[in-house]
Amino acid sequence: MTGGYLKGRIRREDIITTAVAVYAEAGYHGSSLREIARRVGITHAGLLYYFPTKESLLAAVLERRDAEDTERERLAVPPGREALAHLVALAEHNVRHPGIVDVYARLAAEAVAADHPAHDYFERHYRMAREYATASFRVLAARGELRAGVDPEHAGLNLVALMDGLQVQWLSDGTAVDLVGALRFYLQDLLTVPLD
Amino acid sequence: MTGGYLKGRIRREDIITTAVAVYAEAGYHGSSLREIARRVGITHAGLLYYFPTKESLLAAVLERRDAEDTERERLAVPPGREALAHLVALAEHNVRHPGIVDVYARLAAEAVAADHPAHDYFERHYRMAREYATASFRVLAARGELRAGVDPEHAGLNLVALMDGLQVQWLSDGTAVDLVGALRFYLQDLLTVPLD
Numbered sequence: 010m011t012g013g014y015l016k017g018r019i020r021r022e023d024i025i026t027t028a029v030a031v032y033a034e035a036g037y038h039g040s041s042l043r044e045i046a047r048r049v050g051i052t053h054a055g056l057l058y059y060f061p062t063k064e065s066l067l068a069a070v071l072e073r074r075d076a077e078d079t080e081r082e083r084l085a086v087p088p089g090r091e092a093l094a095h096l097v098a099l100a101e102h103n104v105r106h107p108g109i110v111d112v113y114a115r116l117a118a119e120a121v122a123a124d125h126p127a128h129d130y131f132e133r134h135y136r137m138a139r140e141y142a143t144a145s146f147r148v149l150a151a152r153g154e155l156r157a158g159v160d161p162e163h164a165g166l167n168l169v170a171l172m173d174g175l176q177v178q179w180l181s182d183g184t185a186v187d188l189v190g191a192l193r194f195y196l197q198d199l200l201t202v203p204l205d
Numbered sequence: 206m207t208g209g210y211l212k213g214r215i216r217r218e219d220i221i222t223t224a225v226a227v228y229a230e231a232g233y234h235g236s237s238l239r240e241i242a243r244r245v246g247i248t249h250a251g252l253l254y255y256f257p258t259k260e261s262l263l264a265a266v267l268e269r270r271d272a273e274d275t276e277r278e279r280l281a282v283p284p285g286r287e288a289l290a291h292l293v294a295l296a297e298h299n300v301r302h303p304g305i306v307d308v309y310a311r312l313a314a315e316a317v318a319a320d321h322p323a324h325d326y327f328e329r330h331y332r333m334a335r336e337y338a339t340a341s342f343r344v345l346a347a348r349g350e351l352r353a354g355v356d357p358e359h360a361g362l363n364l365v366a367l368m369d370g371l372q373v374q375w376l377s378d379g380t381a382v383d384l385v386g387a388l389r390f391y392l393q394d395l396l397t398v399p400l401d
Contacts, residue, residue, distance in 0.1 A: 034318065117373055120377070122230065136378070160390060163383075166374070170371040173369065174366030174371075178362070190359065191362045191366070195359070
């Protein structure tokens, strides 16, 4: 690895980190490459060398998020009770890192518009999350560990929705909202065995 | 009521309606009074006569939302089982009117920032919604209509979060997400009597 290559990689990561901060403050639509360049301390043209369009920088931000999630092995755990306990651990991680939760909640809300460049990403993300959650409840049902009458599909959809909605309320007023406790209550209430 | 006064009222309502549409597309931060004036078909100065600042127009949009909610008598129903059934009816109404859901979901996500002009509105809105939902579950518990082990406070917080989160997923992919069915399932599962 040459020094120039390494320097370029570091600069690229700097730009992505700064973009996350700017999106969190102003949203994706409210941000500009010019402002992000200014914060990084490079010229607008210098930033365009790494990210020629707003969309390409957004794609890099979302890729990093996916990479971080995979690093925490969220999806490496097969669907089931351990996977649900893992989600609680992920929520515990997130409440210690409000920045990433913030930018994600804002982007998800912006990206409901069909022409938003992150629309397909979030549609796919939500579909995968629902399937993973539903599969986990199916595994529990097969083991007799799901309370009678609980529909795995509704419970899976509601779990993903709950995590999103709790984040928005928690970001709005962290002292009044017990995000992790509420999520744990939701999951434990669906099971006939201890969650963890 | 003079003709001039009535004309002014109508113009004011036009501006608010247009603002809702522009917020839904570009978010509050991504919108400008200039663009809203252009869409209404009046001058920038003409709009400033009604709304001298971006914040004053946002306040009017949120006031209208509250007025619409009150009109549907959402908060006129005392906390309890009927109030929860009402929320399902409200969700049924919302899935037929995606525009207002969209702008609300976006604003709520933007407004998590403490310096957003709608921050206090949403903090208050969420607190009131949580208290109303929690009070409803307490009424049910006192009547023996709440399933054993269900904590009214967690169930109330989760209900508000669920409605928000389901809206975002439903807006992202309406064909894959049964918003009303999932909400009904959540509520019915907490009760020992039929929801409605």
